[in-house]
Amino acid sequence: MARYSNDFECGPFLIRLNIYQKDFKEQRIMKYEKEINRRKSFAIISHPDAGKTTLTEKLLLFGGAIQTAGAVKSNKIKKHATSDFMEIERQRGISVATSVMSFEYKGNLINLLDTPGHKDFAEDTYRTLTAVDSVILVIDSVNGVEPQTRRLMEVCSMRATPVIVFINKMDRDGKNRFDLLEEIEAELKISLHPMTWPINSGKEFKGVYNLHDKSLRLFTASTKADDEDVVAIGDLSSPVLQQKVGDRDADLLREDVELIDGVYGALNPADYLSGKIAPVFFGSAVNNFGVQEMLDTFIQIAPTPRDRDTNVRKVQAGEDKFSGFIFKIHANLDPKHRDRIAFMRVCSGKFERNKYYKHVRLDKEVRFTNPYTFLARSKDIVEDAYPGDVVGLFDTGNFKIGDTLTEGEKFYFTGIPTFSPEIFKELVNKDPMKTKQLEKGIQQLTDEGVAQLFTQFGGNKKIIGCVGDLQFEVIQYRLLQEYGAACEFRTLPFYKACWLTSNDKNKLNDFLRYKQQNAAEDKDGSPVYLAQSEWFLNTEITNNPDITFHFTNEVNK
Ligand code: G4P
Numbered sequence: 001m002a003r004y005s006n007d008f009e010c011g012p013f014l015i016r017l018n019i020y021q022k023d024f025k026e027q028r029i030m031k032y033e034k035e036i037n038r039r040k041s042f043a044i045i046s047h048p049d050a051g052k053t054t055l056t057e058k059l060l061l062f063g064g065a066i067q068t069a070g071a072v073k074s075n076k077i078k079k080h081a082t083s084d085f086m087e088i089e090r091q092r093g094i095s096v097a098t099s100v101m102s103f104e105y106k107g108n109l110i111n112l113l114d115t116p117g118h119k120d121f122a123e124d125t126y127r128t129l130t131a132v133d134s135v136i137l138v139i140d141s142v143n144g145v146e147p148q149t150r151r152l153m154e155v156c157s158m159r160a161t162p163v164i165v166f167i168n169k170m171d172r173d174g175k176n177r178f179d180l181l182e183e184i185e186a187e188l189k190i191s192l193h194p195m196t197w198p199i200n201s202g203k204e205f206k207g208v209y210n211l212h213d214k215s216l217r218l219f220t221a222s223t224k225a226d227d228e229d230v231v232a233i234g235d236l237s238s239p240v241l242q243q244k245v246g247d248r249d250a251d252l253l254r255e256d257v258e259l260i261d262g263v264y265g266a267l268n269p270a271d272y273l274s275g276k277i278a279p280v281f282f283g284s285a286v287n288n289f290g291v292q293e294m295l296d297t298f299i300q301i302a303p304t305p306r307d308r309d310t311n312v313r314k315v316q317a318g319e320d321k322f323s324g325f326i327f328k329i330h331a332n333l334d335p336k337h338r339d340r341i342a343f344m345r346v347c348s349g350k351f352e353r354n355k356y357y358k359h360v361r362l363d364k365e366v367r368f369t370n371p372y373t374f375l376a377r378s379k380d381i382v383e384d385a386y387p388g389d390v391v392g393l394f395d396t397g398n399f400k401i402g403d404t405l406t407e408g409e410k411f412y413f414t415g416i417p418t419f420s421p422e423i424f425k426e427l428v429n430k431d432p433m434k435t436k437q438l439e440k441g442i443q444q445l446t447d448e449g450v451a452q453l454f455t456q457f458g459g460n461k462k463i464i465g466c467v468g469d470l471q472f473e474v475i476q477y478r479l480l481q482e483y484g485a486a487c488e489f490r491t492l493p494f495y496k497a498c499w500l501t502s503n504d505k506n507k508l509n510d511f512l513r514y515k516q517q518n519a520a521e522d523k524d525g526s527p528v529y530l531a532q533s534e535w536f537l538n539t540e541i542t543n544n545p546d547i548t549f550h551f552t553n554e555v556n557k
Contacts (some may be wrong), residue, residue: 036305169286171201198282216231358406498531501547
C-alpha cells in the first residue's frame with residue numbers, strides 16, 4: 001500500500017487516512033509535492049496565562065530551534081504596562097522576532113505562527129488564524145473555557161480549522177476531567193475525542209494513559225524533563241498498571257477508559273481534518289509532560305498546506321504557479337523609517353526572491369530583493385518558499401491586509417474576516433496644519449489592521465473602532481511619532497458595528513438616512529450600522545427584515 005507522509009501509524013488509522021489522502025492527492029497537480037507534504041503550518045491559541053508561551057517553548061526545544069528553556073519571551077503585554085509606550089514598543093519588537101518560528105521535527109518542516117497574548121490585539125490573532133492550516137488550543141485545566149478561548153474558537157469554527165486541544169496544568173488541582181470535557185464541548189460547540197486520559201490531577205497527578213497505543217506515561221515534575229517514563233501496558237488488566245499507579249487509581253482508570261471507549265469510539269481523522277472533532281491531550285507544559293506525545297500525533301494527523309478559496313476559483317496548494325496573501329503588517333520600530341514588514345502566506349507554487357509578481361489590487365508588478373523567513377528567532381533572507389511558508393516582505397506602504405500576489409492571474413483570497421470593534425471613538429485633529437499627515441497616517445495604520453476606520457454617513461466625522469483601549473494609545477503615539485500628527489479621541493456611545501446588505505437598495509438608503517446618527521461607511525465604502533446597545537440592534541434587526549445585519553465583514557468581497 002502506498003505510504004504518504006500523513007499516514008497515522010496507529011492501528012486502524014493507517015487505512016482510514018490513506019483513503020482520505022488518496023482522494024485528496026488525485027485532485028492535485030503536485031509539482032512541489034515533496035516540499036508541500038512535509039510542511040505543517042499552525043498556531044497555538046489560548047486565553048492569556050493558559051500556557052501558550054510555555055508550550056511554544058517546549059515545542060521549539062523538541063524541534064532543536066532553541067537550546068535552553070526560557071529562551072522564548074512571552075509577547076504578552078503585562079497588565080500593568082497599558083500606558084507605557086516604551087513597553088508597547090519593546091513588545092512590538094519581540095512580537096516581530098517571534099512572529100513565525102520554523103523548525104524541523106522528524107522530517108517535517110513546522111511553521112508555528114505566533115499570536116499576541118493580549119486581548120486588545122485579538123484582531124491580529126484572528127487574522128493570523130487565516131494563514132494557518134490547523135491550531136493547537138491550550139486550555140487551563142483549573143480555569144476551563146475562558147472568554148478569549150470562546151472567541152478564538154468561533155473564528156476556527158467559521159473556517160472549519162482542524163483543532164487539537166491540549167489541557168494544560170494537570171499538575172494543579174483542576175476541574176473533574178469529564179466535567180471539563182463537557183464544558184469545552186458545550187461552550188466551544190465542538191466534539192472532543194480524548195487521545196490520552198489523565199490519572200488524577202494536582203498533587204495526585206500520576207500521568208496519562210494513551211488510549212491508542214495503550215501505554216502509560218508516568219508523571220515526574222521537572223521543568224527540564226526531556227524524557228518521559230513510558231510503560232507499555234497492552235491490556236488494562238495487566239498487573240503492571242497496579243504496580244505503577246496503585247490499586248485505587250488502576251481501578252479508576254479502567255472504569256474511565258471503559259466509559260470513554262463507549263462514548264467516543266475510534267477517532268476518524270477525516271472528522272478532525274474537517275474541523276468537526278478535536279483530539280484532546282492532557283499534560284503539563286511547564287513540566288514538559290504530554291507535549292512530545294501531542295507533537296508526535298500532530299505531525300501525523302495535522303493537515304499539510306490546504307487548498308484555498310478565492311473570489312474566482314479554488315487554488316490548489318500543488319499548482320505550479322505561485323500565489324499568496326498578506327495577513328499581517330508590522331510597522332518598523334524606527335519611527336524615522338516608515339517601512340513595514342508585510343507577512344505573506346504562500347498558498348500555491350513556489351515563491352522566488354527577485355522575481356516579478358502581480359499585486360492584484362494595485363494591478364502592478366512587484367518584486368522583492370530581500371524577502372525574509374523566520375528560522376527560530378533569527379531572520380534570514382530566503383531564496384524561495386513553498387505553500388504553508390510565511391515570508392516577510394519589506395513594504396513602503398503598498399500593502400494592506402488581504403492583498404493577493406500572483407504570477408499574473410487576477411483573484412483575491414477570500415475568508416479573511418473583519419470583526420466588529422468593541423470600542424468606538426471619534427478621531428479629533430488637534431493640529432489643523434497637519435490634516436494631510438493625519439489623513440495619511442490613519443489610512444496607513446488602518447491598512448495595517450491596527451484599527452478600523454469608519455466615516456459617519458453624510459458627514460466626515462472619522463470614527464475609529466478598536467478591540468481594546470491599548471490600541472488607541474498605540475495609534476495616538478504612532479500618529480505623532482511617525483506622521484507628526486497630534487490627535488485626541490472622543491468616546492462614542494457605540495458597542496458594535498454591523499455591516500449592512502439588502503436586495504432593496506432604496507430600503508437600505510432610507511434606513512441609512514433615517515439612522516444617520518448611527519450610520520457610517522467603512523474604508524471600502526460599505527454601509528455600517530453602529531449600535532448603542534444590544535437592545536437597539538435587535539430592535540433594528542426586527543424592524544428591518546429587508547436588510548441583513550452582518551457581524552463580520554470579508555476583507556476581499
Ligand atoms: P500564556 O503564554 O498563555 O499567557 O501563558 P504562559 O506560558 O506565560 O504561562 C502562564 C503561567 O502558567 C506561567 O507562570 C507558567 O509558568 C505557568 N504554567 C504553564 N504551564 C504550566 C503547567 O503545566 N503547570 C503549572 N502549574 N503552571 C504552568 P508565571 O508564574 O506567570 O510565569 P513564570 O514566572 O513561570 O514565567
